[in-house]
Amino acid sequence: MIRSIRANKRGFHTVTLRPGVNLILADRSKTAGDKDTTNALGKSTFIEIVDFCLGNNTSPNTGLRVEALEGWAFTLELTIAGEDVAVTRATDAPGFFEIEGQTAHWPVTPELNKEGLSGLDAKKWRAVLGWAFFGIGELAVNAVYKPSTRSLLSYFVRNQAAAYNTPFKYFDNQNTWDIQIHNAFLLGLDWKKAAIWQQLKDQKKALAALKQAIKTGAVDGELASLGELEAERVRLSNQLEREREALSTFRVLPQYREIEAQANGLTAEIHEMINSNIVDKRRLDRYRESLSGEDMPTDTRLEALYAEAGIVLPGAVVKTLSDARNFNSKITSNRRDFIASEVAALEGAIAERETKVVVLTTRRANYLATLAGQGALEELTQLQDLHAASRLKIDKLTNRITQLRQMTTKADTIKVETVELKRATTRDYEERREIWSKALGLFSEFSESLYKAPGRLVIDIGDTGYKFDVEIAGSPSEGISKMKIFCYDLTLISFARERGLGIDFLIHDSTIFDGVDPRQRAHALELAGTMATQYGFQYICTLNTDMVPAKDFSADFDFESLVRLRLTDTDPSGSLLGIRY
Amino acid sequence: MILPTKHISQNEALLGVGATVLSNLQEPMTVSGLWERLRSEPNVGTFERFVLAANLLYMVGAIDIENGLIVKAAP
Numbered sequence A: 001m002i003r004s005i006r007a008n009k010r011g012f013h014t015v016t017l018r019p020g021v022n023l024i025l026a027d028r029s030k031t032a033g034d035k036d037t038t039n040a041l042g043k044s045t046f047i048e049i050v051d052f053c054l055g056n057n058t059s060p061n062t063g064l065r066v067e068a069l070e071g072w073a074f075t076l077e078l079t080i081a082g083e084d085v086a087v088t089r090a091t092d093a094p095g096f097f098e099i100e101g102q103t104a105h106w107p108v109t110p111e112l113n114k115e116g117l118s119g120l121d122a123k124k125w126r127a128v129l130g131w132a133f134f135g136i137g138e139l140a141v142n143a144v145y146k147p148s149t150r151s152l153l154s155y156f157v158r159n160q161a162a163a164y165n166t167p168f169k170y171f172d173n174q175n176t177w178d179i180q181i182h183n184a185f186l187l188g189l190d191w192k193k194a195a196i197w198q199q200l201k202d203q204k205k206a207l208a209a210l211k212q213a214i215k216t217g218a219v220d221g222e223l224a225s226l227g228e229l230e231a232e233r234v235r236l237s238n239q240l241e242r243e244r245e246a247l248s249t250f251r252v253l254p255q256y257r258e259i260e261a262q263a264n265g266l267t268a269e270i271h272e273m274i275n276s277n278i279v280d281k282r283r284l285d286r287y288r289e290s291l292s293g294e295d296m297p298t299d300t301r302l303e304a305l306y307a308e309a310g311i312v313l314p315g316a317v318v319k320t321l322s323d324a325r326n327f328n329s330k331i332t333s334n335r336r337d338f339i340a341s342e343v344a345a346l347e348g349a350i351a352e353r354e355t356k357v358v359v360l361t362t363r364r365a366n367y368l369a370t371l372a373g374q375g376a377l378e379e380l381t382q383l384q385d386l387h388a389a390s391r392l393k394i395d396k397l398t399n400r401i402t403q404l405r406q407m408t409t410k411a412d413t414i415k416v417e418t419v420e421l422k423r424a425t426t427r428d429y430e431e432r433r434e435i436w437s438k439a440l441g442l443f444s445e446f447s448e449s450l451y452k453a454p455g456r457l458v459i460d461i462g463d464t465g466y467k468f469d470v471e472i473a474g475s476p477s478e479g480i481s482k483m484k485i486f487c488y489d490l491t492l493i494s495f496a497r498e499r500g501l502g503i504d505f506l507i508h509d510s511t512i513f514d515g516v517d518p519r520q521r522a523h524a525l526e527l528a529g530t531m532a533t534q535y536g537f538q539y540i541c542t543l544n545t546d547m548v549p550a551k552d553f554s555a556d557f558d559f560e561s562l563v564r565l566r567l568t569d570t571d572p573s574g575s576l577l578g579i580r581y
Numbered sequence B: 001m002i003l004p005t006k007h008i009s010q011n012e013a014l015l016g017v018g019a020t021v022l023s024n025l026q027e028p029m030t031v032s033g034l035w036e037r038l039r040s041e042p043n044v045g046t047f048e049r050f051v052l053a054a055n056l057l058y059m060v061g062a063i064d065i066e067n068g069l070i071v072k073a074a075p
Helices: A043-053 A122-134 A149-153 A176-186 A191-216 A226-249 A256-293 A299-312 A321-371 A377-431 A433-450 A478-498 A518-535 B014-024 B031-038 B047-059
Strands: A002-007 A020-026 A073-080 A083-090 A096-101 A118-121 A456-462 A465-471 A505-508 A538-544 A563-567 B063-066 B069-072
Touching: A002 A043, A020 A043, A020 A518, A043 A073, A043 A083, A043 A538, A073 A122, A096 A122, A118 A122, A122 A149, A149 A176, A176 A191, A176 A465, A176 A478, A191 A377, A191 A465, A226 A377, A256 A321, A299 A321, A299 B047, A321 B031, A321 B047, A321 B063, A377 A433, A377 A456, A433 A456, A433 A478, A433 A518, A465 A478, A478 A505, A478 A518, A518 A538, B014 B031, B014 B047, B031 B047, B047 B063
Parallel strands: A020 A538, A020 A563, A505 A538
Antiparallel strands: A002 A073, A073 A083, A083 A096, A096 A118, A456 A465, B063 B069
């Protein structure tokens, strides 16, 4: 229970609250001009201060942390877990919550800070509130998705215009899982199911993201089908086997390069000899041809020449015929000898070369035989490198296949798990019927006491998790949609009290009554009063005086006794803070 | 045979061939060497005509043979 709200500055209107209905009114005075307004008197600021002291997230230059409120500190006196405590939070140092009072039995006890004040940081303070209000220990769940104290509190202290749009959300862009988990928790459903739902959704999303990443090339890999990858693996495996075979039979010859060089040298030598032989054979042919083509002069021709010379050149012939015969035979035999010796020499050279070629060829054949079936060391290394590369490729491919298989399997698993989860949730839902039907009962009771026909709070289990809805005949008017929220919140607080949770206040801004018919406004306030008494909680509400449906209250409803504070617009001192900013 | 006649041109007459042989015999040469040099001369023609021309030069004392080499005889 919130007992009071105060601040460290003069002019602040300290508010003392009591069990049951508490109203904060903003008067529109008669002396105020048309342009004056009941806005900015501090109705919303009041709620903001409560929320501030209950450890909301604040950022600089928004809410209470504005320049005009520098040096302010607000104190909330409340009863939690049966003990009275006062918590103070300063706008300048929002990270620290000063705590006074009995805290010995708390799961987290306050410690002294540098200034010697006893208190907690925001995280610990929220843990204490979670424990005291909702029975969730700090270490209740070690999960990503779990109910948070602040989120749960936001359904009891709706603290911004967007919180008054739909019953199940307290801010505009609230995530589906956030809505599901917190409403499930508050309605007595198994919120863990909602958490698992979100985890499955996350996994599904991650899988899709991974696929997309692969598709766009941001992540290595190709989106080939499993079959294509398997075929490629078979091909690579065969190649790997062939390489392995070649490696296993490979023999390294240390003098491989030397022998290879010698064999090459022999080849060159053999070629050279064969070339020489070709040239020599051609010469030989020519000599043999000469032998047959060169006719020697016969003795008769020589004698005829000699006789003619004696006649034609009388006195010039100085040699005898026998000299001439001698000379002629010398010349012819000279020529014959020369050709014969040339022929012999050429034939000899050719024969010798041919023998040599045979020898060299045999030697070369030996060398080549040595090289055959063996390899040089560098060839072995190269082969090994190739083999290693193939192995790496196949390993990579195997990983891809495993990954793809996992992706496919995981996608299937998620589907199966989602179906199973839905079944389990439905079963759980049935088993908890006794619990949640109370909440549903409360809602229809509340809606019926405002409007003639009872409304319905609907809990569905769809493919994406819990689905909540409220129906009151006559929706979509603004007033009725506001009253849906009113009824839902009243249901939550009544139900929480019924279940024995520590939370014992519900705070509404005047927005909750915007567009609501005065009769329903009166009914709502009276209903809140009755329920507050019945379930033992506080209903705190801010209102503009002209919104008070004075004529519509029941005769025994003492409205005036519920007003804890009146704010006026005659001058700044009439506002909550005593100043306007 | 030796001199040009109505049927034998000056070039083909042995006297002409002998002149060609002499002009090519600048230094002592072997029979084969001299023949290899002259066989392409147009007026020499066959090996027989070469030998006859050489015989003629020998008969008139223009060349001699020394140690197997044909030399020009000293005048």
